[in-house]
Amino acid sequence: MILQHYLKEVKKGDVSIKKTVKAILREAKTLNKKHHCFNIISEDLALSQAEKQEKEPKGRLAGLPISIKDCICVKDVESRAGSEILKDYVPPFNATVVKKLVDEGAIIIGKTSQDEFGFGSFSTNTDNIPKNPLDTERSCGGSSGGSACFTQLTKHPHASISESTGGSIANPASFCGISGLTPTYGLVSRYGLIDYANSLDKIGIMSKTTEELSPIFDVIKGHDKKDSTSLDISSNSNNEVKKIAIIKEAFEIDPKIKDIILSNLEDYDVISLPLTKKYAIPTYYLIAMAEASTNLAKYCGLRYGSTLPLKGSFNQFFSEVRSKYFTKEAKRRIILGTFARMAGFRDAYYLKAMKTRTLIINEYKKAFKKYDVLISPTMPILSPKFSEIKKLSPLENYQMDTLTTGPNIAGLPHLSVPTNSIGKLPVGTLLISNHLEEDKLLNFGRKIEEK
Amino acid sequence: MKIGIEIHVQLNTKSKVFCSCTTQSSEEPNTNVCEICGGFPGSKPVLNKETLQQGIKVALALNSKIASETFFSRKSYFYPDMTKNFQITQYETPFSINGKLDNIRIKRIHLEEDPGALIHKGSTCLIDYNRAGIPLIEIVTEPDFKSPNEVRLFLRKLITILEYLEVYTRKSEATMKADANISTTGEKVEIKNITGLKEIERALNYEATKQKETPAKKQETLGWNSDKGITYLMRTKETEDDYGYIYDPDLVKIEIPKELVSKLKSQIPELSLDKSSRFKKQYKLNKEDAEVLASEQKLAEIFEKVAEKIDPDLAAKWLIRDLLKIINYNKTTINEIKLEVKHLIELLGLFQQGKITDKTVKDLLIELIKEPFSPKEYIKKHNLEIISDSGNLEKLCKEAIKEQPKAVKDYKEGNEKSIYFLTGQVMRKSKGTANPKEVEKILKKLIR
């Protein structure tokens, strides 16, 4: 409740915005040395916004410090989506979410670390790897690792704007023990989000508690004419959760995690989602990689980002720049994605995955005829050590997303709620609702947290 | 010989196809560029409604089938004129298929974005993205042409249609681009990226002649060097198989309701082909004149208004023989001249009544295309009406006889030509308003 409390105090004039912002910037700098949660701390911008708000607090989020995942464009602040190929790139425009937040008085304190372009589940596919707030030997999860890490660690009022393609909000929220909301696809404008996979990308929010998500969610959701896929309808305000079910296949995991989650629930049915279990991972990766491989074509050393001296033909020049600055994982996904949409393979992989996506959506839709919320663990494991991650093959890496890819493919809103710990390592419960029923998630999430 | 073509035509919209940058040309490079057409990370396209509507009108005029829904795709290839290294175009779901113009079948028409412009400079190139994102339609024909000349006639006809639909301006002629494939008895060769209507004709003529002499042994992709006037072998990395099309996930499905199609259909003006045959019938014009008058919408419009008041034959002659010549001579166009139809009717009316001479009409037309004025008043003010009153004419003739005794003497001595000289003198005195035959008659009478 710190966040709402702070906003009230600002309104009453009982707290200095400047002092709060200065304190959180100082804290961010200190934490960053150990935890690498920021790619850049936007001190100048934050201080000038704080100055303005201190004089005349304005808007629903007046004076509230917000961190932004690196892949979301902030005008005149380096926004490189955790990549080296976009190093020093300074966008000439603000993402719509950033504009909405600033218009409501929020203070932008920095860009949080992440897997390059969101390509990963542990935030290790980048040059600035965030370290878990509870154990620096372990991962924060990914790809929004930096956002989750700082949200857990800060002592000040704060929320983080992050992004999920296949689980990049829920996963780190779970590993860092915070609350993370991924809204319905299209409910929050993607304008200014550096694309990973456009038909899957969703901007969402992280905060320490579910309660604190609401004021931010109210500000960032809503139609945007600049994003063709932005929904022109509002979310459903009915937040009553009458019937819940746990997803049978999702609990075929570590019994300790299973027990913690089930001990918080009562009166649930068990439902089976066999198609999702079978096809979610290949569907997700094929669509995501096919789209990503086209999105990444624009990075070629010509108009922005890292480059080399102009030499040779355009083909040689582009190839050299791209080979030098993309990480291994980015190259792997570009190659897989290019392959999946190539003539001869396109029907069997890319187009097929677009159809299996429909199968998965239909399976969920059927379940929501009966249930308000579906429940699973967020992650099948606890946060792993970096040394363990190194041993995973790419496929084993991809399979870590097994529980989060389903709702992401179907564009369903989902919320990871912190639910006890095993030792010091947190466990997250994943709540999934039908499209536009975020309020049910927020309502039910609060109840679980209270336990 | 079989030829098929793909023509890219810039549409006539105010803003670009996926962003609101202007489509006006600019002297300065990279000034009509925003984060969307400039391909900046995080920007997203939104379709300009007007581009699709203009496209549908063209498709209807080419007797094509309009799809009930359409979608955009990303065509991936790397080139410095591409801001995203993919082009937003249409692949599986073009907005129109199966059209026909005369005997040429049109396979498909789709909407896409233009890339930027390159200036090649030694080991580098300079890039201007002002053009990036200008809306294009691509019209793809079946290989139904039997000669480059048929292509030429088709393109002329197509341009007339595009002009009638107001989706095209003359300036687009230079930016019209085409790819063509030609095959004779050998393999099919493709010529890529020919710019400008004239160049398309030249390139096709060159390659057709070449293919007739030595048919291609294997499939080839050629470029066109307009300076040297030759085709050359192009080394392309991408073939159709490598474009790796995906549906553009930043854009959404567009439905084209039947009502919209009928509304757009009703907005299509009578096209030149229908118009020229109507002119032939209604005004009893010969085929050539009817075709010329129908070739430009404005000209046809002027003609029809004039023909309500003036003998259509006369009107046609003046418009084709004189007005068009004057327009060409002044390097302007029918759409730019200041001529008002009511003044033209006034002028030709006076001529029809025999009140002014051929020369007066021509002189006034030259002035009327520059600024509007009433010919009636002008003629009155400058005494340009034909002098038909013989008393007055006789006076002028007498003056001329008095002033030119040598010519009178010559005539009397049998030099017939001297009478023309004297007539000229009288005509000058009358400021061209006298009827020369009348003058000659009076002079002959007076000298005798």
Next chain:
Amino acid sequence: MKVDKELIKKVAENARLNLTESEIKNILPELKEILNNFEIIKKAPTKNIEPSFQPIEIKNVTREDKTSKCLSQKEVLKNTKHKSNGYFKGPKAI
């Protein structure tokens, strides 16, 4: 077509990536493993199933044909080192 060295080379070239021999050697078994695992999708019952372009059907989003301000030339060129007289400067393109 088989997933082999030649295919990887072709795909990488298409994507403008230079892969070294050792990179190709590493990536080949990884891709094979991934694609083998993804094979299951081929069996999915998608007869008469329409593809989903987006997770929620969104359609008919267009804008009016109106112009608005573009970026300034300075802003357009701000992020590149390769420029000259208002133009982007690129590598040899013919």
